[in-house]
Amino acid sequence: MHDDHTDGAHDHAHDHGARDFQPDLEDTHPFTEAQFLETALRELLIEKGVLTADELRGAIEFMDGRGAHLGAGVVARAWTDPGFKARLLADGTEAVELYGIPIRPTHLVVVENTPAVHNMIVCTLCSCYPRNLLGRPPLWYKSREYRSRAVREPRAVLEEFGTKIPADVEIRVHDSTADMRYLVLPMRPAGSERLSEAELAELVTRDAMVGVTVPRGPARATAE
Amino acid sequence: MSRFAPGDKVRVLADFTRPGHVRTPWYCRDKAGVVERVCGAFRNPEALAYAKDGLPELPLYRVRFAQRELWPDYRGGADDVVEIEIYEPWLLPAEA
Numbered sequence: 001m002h003d004d005h006t007d008g009a010h011d012h013a014h015d016h017g018a019r020d021f022q023p024d025l026e027d028t029h030p031f032t033e034a035q036f037l038e039t040a041l042r043e044l045l046i047e048k049g050v051l052t053a054d055e056l057r058g059a060i061e062f063m064d065g066r067g068a069h070l071g072a073g074v075v076a077r078a079w080t081d082p083g084f085k086a087r088l089l090a091d092g093t094e095a096v097e098l099y100g101i102p103i104r105p106t107h108l109v110v111v112e113n114t115p116a117v118h119n120m121i122v123c124t125l126c127s128c129y130p131r132n133l134l135g136r137p138p139l140w141y142k143s144r145e146y147r148s149r150a151v152r153e154p155r156a157v158l159e160e161f162g163t164k165i166p167a168d169v170e171i172r173v174h175d176s177t178a179d180m181r182y183l184v185l186p187m188r189p190a191g192s193e194r195l196s197e198a199e200l201a202e203l204v205t206r207d208a209m210v211g212v213t214v215p216r217g218p219a220r221a222t223a224e
Numbered sequence: 225m226s227r228f229a230p231g232d233k234v235r236v237l238a239d240f241t242r243p244g245h246v247r248t249p250w251y252c253r254d255k256a257g258v259v260e261r262v263c264g265a266f267r268n269p270e271a272l273a274y275a276k277d278g279l280p281e282l283p284l285y286r287v288r289f290a291q292r293e294l295w296p297d298y299r300g301g302a303d304d305v306v307e308i309e310i311y312e313p314w315l316l317p318a319e320a
Contacts, residue, residue, distance in 0.1 A: 107263065109286075124249050151251065155300045170303040171291075177247050178284055178309035179266045 067135035068206035070101055071183055074133065075209065076201035078110075079188045092183065096133070103132055103181070111174060112185045113214070118165045119172045120158070120211035121182045122150035128176040130183050134206055141210065151175060161212040184211040191217035226283035227312055232259045234287060235318040236310060245273030248314045252306075256318045257289040260307055268311065283312040 045051045074096055078085040087095040092108030108130065111119040123129065124147045129137040140146050149157050154171045158164070165171060174182045186208045192200060195218060207213040228234055238254035247269050262285055267278030288307050291298040298304070 109263075124251070125247060151249075151306050152295060153298075153300070154304070167301055169301070170305065171300060172304075173306045175249060175306055175308045177249060178263075178269065178311065180263055180284075180286070180309055 063131070063136065066131060066133075068133075068204075068209065069201070070135075071130065071133035071206070071209045072201040072204035074099060074101070074183070075185060075204045076197045078185055079192075079200055080197045085185070088185070101132055106132075106179055106181045108133075108183060109174070109180045110183050110185050111172070111211075113187045113211070115169070115187070117170045117172055118158075118211065118214075119174060119182075119184045120150060120154055121174050121176060121184060122147060123176040124148065124151055125177055128181065130181040130209075132181075133183055134209060138206070158212060161207065163213045184209050186211075186215050189215050189217035226262050226265075226285075228259045228262070228283075228285060228315065228317070230259050230261055233257075233318040234259060234285075234315040236287075237314050237316065239314075244270055246270060248310055249308060251294055252287075252289060252308050252310070255289055255293050257287040257293065257308075260286040260288045263309065266311075285310055285312065285315065287315070 042056065046053055046056075074088070077099065078088050084095065084099070087098075088110045089112055092110040093103045095110075096103050096108055113119055121129075122141075127137050127142040129141060131137070146157065151173050154173050155165065158171075176182055186204065188200070189203060192203060195203075199218070203215045203218065205213065205215060208215045233256065235256045236248060236253050240250070240253060262283060264284060265281035266284050268282050269278065272278040286307050287310050288305050291300060291304040291306060292302065294306060
């Protein structure tokens with residue numbers, strides 16, 4: 001027996017109690033009534049042959065495959081193609097579907113940041129979000145805190161995201177309450193003039209398209 | 225046909241008791257704003273939520289509210305606004 005406890009992985013001082021392990025998901029998030037209902041319904045649908053397990057798995061895979069890269073592609077196209085940008089702002093649904101991303105049955109409103117206006121998206125009622133373009137919403141987007149404060153004190157919320165918008169710039173908050181979904185078209189960052197459409201897309205983040213931050217310029221340009 | 229056009233001044237109904245799947249946020253009820261755009265016609269969510277067909281479709285508007293109209297003690301910029309989607313039956317014409 002070792003006289004001390006300093007070998008490799010155990011080079012730390014704390015007690016190893018009976019419950020010293022990562023808690024199981026089921027312990028930290030006990031099943032709710034709705035989850036029992038979902039499980040029962042899902043098993044019945046499969047048992048009755050209405051759906052197959054693989055179809056369900058495939059649907060989840062499809063949903064998880066959507067993400068901010070889709071929205072970033074749309075933004076980069078708008079930054080490089082003035083005709084596309086004009087169509088996007090006039091009818092977001094039509095422009096993005098022609099670009100190749102299905103939007104319906106909801107409709108897309110693209111709101112443009114300018115030196116005079118900063119746009120920000122929230123759904124105060126639930127968690128409406130442009131999933132077709134950004135994937136599933138982050139947890140903070142669904143939090144009561146973000147949902148209530150984004151319309152009440154947007155500038156304070158923005159500062160907590162590290163985003164300082166000058167006092168003379170109008171903050172325009174979009175409450176996504178019904179059939180529209182929103183995407184912020186950020187301003188193309190300074191120093192990005194020579195970048196290709198694909199390189200520009202890499203500058204566009206999820207949070208910039210929700211409007212809680214703004215895209216940074218390319219690292220190379222700031223280092224020079 | 226939609227009753228309001230962009231630029232029209234409107235006021236949201238002062239109905240604070242309607243039950244059900246209401247999509248008009250509480251904080252804009254009885255507040256005045258300006259129609260920003262007509263979004264088209266959509267099935268009524270207050271009926272859809274109860275497995276009804278939601279027909280006839282209702283005109284849906286985006287209405288722009290000054291933050292200081294929504295929150296008299298708002299401390300951000302005087303030009304700051306919130307834009308909210310509201311179905312036509314929730315809107316009344318407002319005097320200029």
